[in-house]
Amino acid sequence: MTPASPFGRVVTAMVSPMRPDGSLDLDAAQRVARHLVDHGHDGIVVNGTTGESATTTDEEKGDLVRAVVEAVGDRARVTAGAGTNDTAHSVELARAAAAAGAHALLVVAPYYTKPPQEGVRAHCSAIADATELPVMLYDIPGRSGIPITTESLIELARHPRIAAVKDAKGDLWAATKVMAETGLLWFSGDDVLSLAHLAQGAVGVVSVVGHVAGNQYAEMIASVDKGDLPRAQELHRQLVPAVDAIMNITQGAIMSKAALKEIGVLDSAAVRLPLVEATPDQTAAVRRGLTASGLM
Numbered sequence: 001m002t003p004a005s006p007f008g009r010v011v012t013a014m015v016s017p018m019r020p021d022g023s024l025d026l027d028a029a030q031r032v033a034r035h036l037v038d039h040g041h042d043g044i045v046v047n048g049t050t051g052e053s054a055t056t057t058d059e060e061k062g063d064l065v066r067a068v069v070e071a072v073g074d075r076a077r078v079t080a081g082a083g084t085n086d087t088a089h090s091v092e093l094a095r096a097a098a099a100a101g102a103h104a105l106l107v108v109a110p111y112y113t114k115p116p117q118e119g120v121r122a123h124c125s126a127i128a129d130a131t132e133l134p135v136m137l138y139d140i141p142g143r144s145g146i147p148i149t150t151e152s153l154i155e156l157a158r159h160p161r162i163a164a165v166k167d168a169k170g171d172l173w174a175a176t177k178v179m180a181e182t183g184l185l186w187f188s189g190d191d192v193l194s195l196a197h198l199a200q201g202a203v204g205v206v207s208v209v210g211h212v213a214g215n216q217y218a219e220m221i222a223s224v225d226k227g228d229l230p231r232a233q234e235l236h237r238q239l240v241p242a243v244d245a246i247m248n249i250t251q252g253a254i255m256s257k258a259a260l261k262e263i264g265v266l267d268s269a270a271v272r273l274p275l276v277e278a279t280p281d282q283t284a285a286v287r288r289g290l291t292a293s294g295l296m
Contacts, residue, residue, distance in 0.1 A: 008043020009204030040218030083108035245289025
C-alpha cells in the first residue's frame with residue numbers, strides 16, 4: 001500500500017503566469033491551476049524555481065498562494081516554496097505561506113552560500129519549526145551548489161513535520177538508502193528519472209512536463225502501483241520527445257510557458273529577466289515535442 005501523501009502524488013511545479021509587460025497575472029495562474037487539476041493532478045507547487053521565485057516579490061508569492069488555493073484548494077494540495085539562502089527570510093516566507101492558505105511547504109537546500117551540512121540541517125529544521133505545515137525538502141545540488149547529504153536527510157527525517165523529499169540529485173542509490181532508513185515520502189524531481197524513482201519506491205512526481213502531461217503521469221503512477229510495469233514504460237517512452245523539448249533545450253519555466261501557450265492555456269509566455277522568452281526555434285521545438293508525444 002502506498003502511504004497517504006499530504007502533498008498529493010501527481011504534482012507539478014507550476015509556472016507563475018505573467019502579462020507581456022512582466023506583471024503577475026493571477027487570473028491566468030488560476031487558469032493554469034484548474035488546467036492541472038483537470039488533467040490528473042492532486043497537487044501543485046507554487047513559488048518554486050519553475051514559478052520564477054527568484055524574481056517574484058514576497059507580496060506576489062502570497063498572492064499566488066491565495067489565488068491557487070482559491071481556484072483548486074478544495075481539489076488538490078497546494079505546496080508553497082519557502083526556501084531561500086537566508087534562514088530568517090525563509091521562516092518569514094513559510095509563515096506567510098501558511099497564512100495565505102498553503103497546505104504544505106517546499107524547502108530547497110540553501111543555495112549559493114555553500115553552508116556546511118550542520119547549517120543545512122539547522123536551516124531546514126528552523127523552517128519546519130516555523131509552522132504546523134508538512135515540509136518537503138528539495139535536494140537539487142546542480143542548482144543549489146550543495147547536496148542535502150544522505151546523512152542529513154536521515155537526521156532531518158526525525159523532525160515531526162519533515163515528511164518528504166523532492167529528489168533532483170540524480171543519485172538513485174542514495175535515494176534507495178534514505179528510503180530504506182526513513183519513512184520520508186519520495187518524489188521524483190527530475191522528469192528524466194520519474195519512472196526510475198517510481199519503480200524503486202517513490203510515491204509521486206513533482207514534474208515540470210506535468211504542465212502538459214498530467215494525465216500521463218497519473219496513469220504512470222497508477223500503473224506502477226498495480227504492477228503494470230510495461231504500461232508505465234510505454235508512457236515513459238511516449239513522453240521522451242516532450243521531456244526533451246521542455247527540459248533539455250533551455251530553462252524549464254521558459255519552455256513550460258511556451259508549451260502552455262501552444263496548447264491554449266496561456267495567452268502570454270512572458271518571463272522575467274534574467275530569463276528570456278522562448279525563441280521561435282525553441283517554440284517550434286516545443287510544438288514538435290508535444291506533437292510527437294501525442295500531447296497537442
